[in-house]
Amino acid sequence: MQPVTEAHRTAFRRDLIGWFAAAARDLPWRHTHDPYRIWLSEVMLQQTRVDQAVPYYQRFLDAFPTVEALAAADLDEVLRLWEGLGYYARARSLHRAARMIVDDFGGRFPATYAEARRLPGVGPYTAAAVLSLAYEKPHAVLDGNVARVLARVFTVGDDVKAAATRRRLQARADDLLDPERPGPFNEAMMELGATVCTPAGPRCPACPLRPVCGAFAEDRPEAYPVTTKKAPLPHHDVAVGLVFDEQGRVLIQRRPPDGLLGGLWEFPGGKRRPGEPLEATCRRELYEELGIEVEVEAPFHRLSHAYTHFRITLHAFRCRLGTGTPASQNGEPVRWVPVAELKDYAFPRANRRLIERLLETKHTPSLFDTG
Numbered sequence: 001m002q003p004v005t006e007a008h009r010t011a012f013r014r015d016l017i018g019w020f021a022a023a024a025r026d027l028p029w030r031h032t033h034d035p036y037r038i039w040l041s042e043v044m045l046q047q048t049r050v051d052q053a054v055p056y057y058q059r060f061l062d063a064f065p066t067v068e069a070l071a072a073a074d075l076d077e078v079l080r081l082w083e084g085l086g087y088y089a090r091a092r093s094l095h096r097a098a099r100m101i102v103d104d105f106g107g108r109f110p111a112t113y114a115e116a117r118r119l120p121g122v123g124p125y126t127a128a129a130v131l132s133l134a135y136e137k138p139h140a141v142l143d144g145n146v147a148r149v150l151a152r153v154f155t156v157g158d159d160v161k162a163a164a165t166r167r168r169l170q171a172r173a174d175d176l177l178d179p180e181r182p183g184p185f186n187e188a189m190m191e192l193g194a195t196v197c198t199p200a201g202p203r204c205p206a207c208p209l210r211p212v213c214g215a216f217a218e219d220r221p222e223a224y225p226v227t228t229k230k231a232p233l234p235h236h237d238v239a240v241g242l243v244f245d246e247q248g249r250v251l252i253q254r255r256p257p258d259g260l261l262g263g264l265w266e267f268p269g270g271k272r273r274p275g276e277p278l279e280a281t282c283r284r285e286l287y288e289e290l291g292i293e294v295e296v297e298a299p300f301h302r303l304s305h306a307y308t309h310f311r312i313t314l315h316a317f318r319c320r321l322g323t324g325t326p327a328s329q330n331g332e333p334v335r336w337v338p339v340a341e342l343k344d345y346a347f348p349r350a351n352r353r354l355i356e357r358l359l360e361t362k363h364t365p366s367l368f369d370t371g
Contacts, residue, residue, distance in 0.1 A: 001168060002154045002214055004175050011212045013178040019208035020188035028057060035109035035134035036067045042129045043090050056085055068107055070098040079263050079346035088261055093121025111135050132182040140173035141186045145193025151225035152197060155214035160225040234310045239281035240269030241319040242300055249336035253328050265345040267354065282317045290334065292324035301357045305350040314350050
């Protein structure tokens with residue numbers, strides 16, 4: 001990694017911040033110093049594009065305009081408003097942290113790094129971002145955009161996702177940080193990576209750091225950052241049952257609060273075992289999860305969905321309840337819900353696509369046709 005020079009500090013602290021003042025996108029969280037609103041935006045922007053996050057941010061603030069309102073809300077309502085953003089652990093942590101802010105910090109996001117890190121879901125990046133943007137505390141952020149900028153400017157030849165490299169990049173960001181303007185500095189770094197120093201097709205002629213950028217001098221900016229090639233994502237077949245009662249209501253269950261998709265509602269089912277027919281998977285999973293035996297009548301819909309670390313093909317079957325009374329084996333609630341009211345519950349995206357299909361086909365009445 002190249003050493004930091006005074007030319008680097010000038011470029012980052014003067015030229016980059018000056019560029020940001022003229023080129024910054026007009027985003028709603030840039031019109032406030034309210035730490036709650038800044039914190040909310042930073043949580044939403046983790047693993048979510050800006051254009052996708054903006055409408056969620058506005059709807060969320062309409063429902064929960066203050067941290068006190070969020071703390072007082074029911075988790076189901078928080079998850080329902082979060083639906084579609086994914087990575088639901090962020091919403092659960094946000095809700096827990098809001099309650100902690102109200103109970104332990106008088107309703108205001110803590111102003112010290114150590115206290116901010118005590119909050120659920122607040123890691124080094126989020127703490128640095130909120131403290132610098134809301135309180136002008138001198139903490140440098142390091143996210144994917146910032147790491148890419150630094151890797152290119154200083155021609156970092158090591159894997160940027162390796163822990164040792166991340167520590168070196170954090171130290172470099174700390175060194176370059178403008179202590180008098182930490183908020184604008186951090187925003188400028190993130191904005192540059194998001195809009196100019198992009199992963200593919202970087203717009204080098206528009207970059208204020210071009211005079212000090214090692215990757216530009218080499219004429220190969222896309223050679224950086226160096227990353228280890230990802231292994232292919234594993235794939236699972238999942239079978240779920242659309243179980244209807246004689247009133248046309250469908251059976252749903254809530255997932256445990258922790259873990260993947262925690263606290264969301266879903267149609268019951270699970271992973272296919274090797275060599276197992278999908279209809280058998282559906283019957284087995286519903287018996288294991290809810291203690292019911294069902295008649296699997298026919299396939300309803302099949303769709304593919306990708307998560308962060310694996311992919312699934314979701315196979316939905318329409319089913320008729322045979323014996324047993326549905327009761328979750330893990331103590332979570334189970335409900336019979338009219339299809340039209342499923343919109344009031346928070347579902348994972350793949351399940352929501354099944355609901356959309358149900359509504360499109362108006363399939364429910366035909367489940368009970370006898371002719």
